[in-house]
Amino acid sequence: MSIQFCNQCGHEVVHRIPEGDDKPRAICTQCFHIQYENPKIVNACIIEHQGKILLGKRTIQPRAGFWNVPAGFMENGEATRSGAIREVKEELLADLKNVTLFGVYNIIQRNQVHVYFRGELAHDHFGPGAETSDVRLFTPADIPWDELAFPVGITALQRYVKEMKTGDFSIKEEDIIIDYDLLKQINQDMQ
Ligand SMILES: [Zn+2]
Secondary structure: OOOOEOOOOOOEEEEEOOOOOOOOEEEEOOOOOEEOOOOEEEEEEEEEEOOEEEEEEEOOOOOOOOEEOOEEEOOOOOOHHHHHHHHHHHHHOOOEEEEEEEEEEEEHHHOEEEEEEEEEEOOOOOOOOOOEEEEEEEOHHHOOHHHEOOHHHHHHHHHHHHHHOOOOOOOEEEEOOOOHHHHHHHHHHOO
């Protein structure tokens, strides 16, 4: 129940099940506007270059200081693929080619859907951009699994590394479960 005020008139809301609905919604006490809360979409791209994987180190919470597959919230007016390409440009200052869908991951505990693409560097220029302190190419054997920020990135990368051995890539839809301690840490980071 994160919404406290009406986004139309600024008055307080109450959380009640509207008539004909089956879930509590934020309803304005003044203008009766109902604010619906829906999952957010995050677009990401696993980037390969000459057999290595490009990762960025996060400077922002949650999980600042951890390595991550470049990813970010989708903006209005863009598509999933262009969102992923934009995030890569912003965070890793890199341009991509051959970008294609890799997986869709539901993170029900965080009300997020992550759309993962895979792609290759268009040229070998990259560096730390927004929200990023370091960018490196890792061989599959050197990927710092214990220093990766989020289970979704680990799950996607593990499948990628497995499939890159044959070059036979699949597209999967999976649910990601975050263990309790990590979820607590992420929520603390965000406060
Ligand atoms: Zn209102």
